[in-house]
Amino acid sequence: MALTKARMVEKIVTQMNLPKLESVDLLENIITILKQTLQTGEDVKIAGFGTFEVKQKKARRGRNPQTGDAIMIEPRRVLNFKPSTVLKKTINAQSKQTL
Numbered sequence: 001m002a003l004t005k006a007r008m009v010e011k012i013v014t015q016m017n018l019p020k021l022e023s024v025d026l027l028e029n030i031i032t033i034l035k036q037t038l039q040t041g042e043d044v045k046i047a048g049f050g051t052f053e054v055k056q057k058k059a060r061r062g063r064n065p066q067t068g069d070a071i072m073i074e075p076r077r078v079l080n081f082k083p084s085t086v087l088k089k090t091i092n093a094q095s096k097q098t099l
Contacts, residue, residue, distance in 0.1 A: 005031075038079065050083040 005027060012023040034052070037044050044052040054077050062073040083091075 041077075046084075048084055048086045050081055050087055053080045053082065054078070055080055 008027055009020065009023045012018060012026060013020050016023070018026070034044055038052060038054050041054050043054070057076050057078055059075045060073050062071050063069070064071050
């Protein structure tokens with residue numbers, strides 16, 4: 001099961017004891033700040049969690065898988081996430097406990 005925005009709001013309400021409307025506003029503001037920062041090409045680093053990076057991909061030749069025709073793939077920006085060492089260790093420690 002995925003962690004949705006609605007479930008995140010519920011967790012904020014219960015863990016921080018905030019009203020639901022304030023929790024929704026808080027989460028929306030955080031997401032907006034993250035989006036705006038990434039749109040400018042800046043990295044977002046969250047200690048203990050990881051780094052979101054926007055990378056520029058160059059134009060390249062590709063192939064249409066349906067027809068086999070050669071096509072040019074436009075240059076574009078892509079979002080990458082690199083988890084922190086702390087997050088990797090946490091995830092791996094939990095997976096060892098469930099084995």
